[in-house]
Amino acid sequence: xxxxxxxxxxxxxxxxxxxxxxxxxxxxxxxxxxxxxxxxxxxxxxxxxxxxxxxxxxxxxxxxxxxxxxxxxxxxxxxxxxxxxxxxxxxxxxxxxxxxxxxxxxxxxxxxxxxxxxxxxxxxxxxxxxxxxxxxxxxxxxxxxxxxxxxxxxxxxxxxxxxxxxxxxxxxxxxxxxxxxxxxxxxxxxxxxxxxxxxxxxxxxxxxxxxxxxxxxxxxxxxxxxxxxxx
Amino acid sequence: xxxxxxxxxxxxxxxxxxxxxxxxxxxxxxxxxxxxxxxxxxxxxxxxxxxxxxxxxxxxxxxxxxxxxxxxxxxxxxxxxx
Numbered sequence: 001x002x003x004x005x006x007x008x009x010x011x012x013x014x015x016x017x018x019x020x021x022x023x024x025x026x027x028x029x030x031x032x033x034x035x036x037x038x039x040x041x042x043x044x045x046x047x048x049x050x051x052x053x054x055x056x057x058x059x060x061x062x063x064x065x066x067x068x069x070x071x072x073x074x075x076x077x078x079x080x081x082x083x084x085x086x087x088x089x090x091x092x093x094x095x096x097x098x099x100x101x102x103x104x105x106x107x108x109x110x111x112x113x114x115x116x117x118x119x120x121x122x123x124x125x126x127x128x129x130x131x132x133x134x135x136x137x138x139x140x141x142x143x144x145x146x147x148x149x150x151x152x153x154x155x156x157x158x159x160x161x162x163x164x165x166x167x168x169x170x171x172x173x174x175x176x177x178x179x180x181x182x183x184x185x186x187x188x189x190x191x192x193x194x195x196x197x198x199x200x201x202x203x204x205x206x207x208x209x210x211x212x213x214x215x216x217x218x219x220x221x222x223x224x225x226x227x228x229x230x231x
Numbered sequence: 232x233x234x235x236x237x238x239x240x241x242x243x244x245x246x247x248x249x250x251x252x253x254x255x256x257x258x259x260x261x262x263x264x265x266x267x268x269x270x271x272x273x274x275x276x277x278x279x280x281x282x283x284x285x286x287x288x289x290x291x292x293x294x295x296x297x298x299x300x301x302x303x304x305x306x307x308x309x310x311x312x313x
Contacts (some may be wrong), residue, residue, distance in 0.1 A: 057300055064297065093300060100302035102241070107248045147245060147303060173246070
């Protein structure tokens with residue numbers, strides 16, 4: 001099972017995403033934004049960072065990268081695609097996911113261990129969770145406010161396309177506390193928090209059991225493997 | 232050389248945190264004549280050669296697809312400065 005992680009100019013978390021893929025039991029493949037080649041991968045992760053310095057709009061310039069033609073084509077054929085943070089912004093800019101992102105309501109960068117609820121446990125990236133499960137993974141962004149028009153919000157809420165909702169704190173004034181969404185088919189998922197930073201003992205968020213022992217993000221990657229195995 | 236100017240504004244119904252921060256600064260400076268500030272973007276495209284209808288059509292397309300995101304922004308004007 002090969003899961004590709006695309007590196008864009010300004011990606012920061014591509015190596016962490018590759019490590020998370022390996023910890024989940026798949027083989028990570030480094031992909032390059034300037035190529036027109038997915039190297040035969042079974043799933044794709046668009047990692048976090050600040051591609052092109054977030055100039056124009058976060059994720060906007062990267063969403064027009066050469067490899068995005070192949071990503072859009074593969075996504076339309078049902079390949080699992082996950083966008084994390086800047087990757088989520090790219091998927092929204094590429095119109096693979098509904099909505100868009102603006103600057104956080106409070107105008108500041110925010111970094112915290114974020115609690116959220118899994119609202120849809122049937123997507124390719126969340127089937128390893130239980131519906132309604134509460135998880136904690138790191139969040140770090142400046143342009144994380146999810147927005148869409150009222151009609152779109154009603155539609156995605158009704159379709160179960162709201163996959164994650166912030167709990168306790170809405171860190172960026174996102175509409176309806178939305179932390180992550182999916183396309184209708186459930187193969188493309190994007191979220192602002194970072195599951196790849198909560199996959200390994202000693203490096204995740206603190207839990208009641210021990211410091212830095214949170215691994216709530218690992219099931220994203222095992223979910224994709226399960227989705228691909230099921231096919 | 233002619234310049235094509237594209238202006239983009241955040242949608243009226245969306246919170247504009249940048250504008251809000253500047254409005255707060257104006258209030259602190261005692262400039263109470265202004266009730267709100269909104270901040271947008273201006274793109275100046277320098278053209279090598281003539282501006283014709285085909286080029287303007289291309290710029291309209293770019294304004295809609297790249298310079299702005301219709302979920303959060305509106306293209307408010309595309310003008311040519313000779």
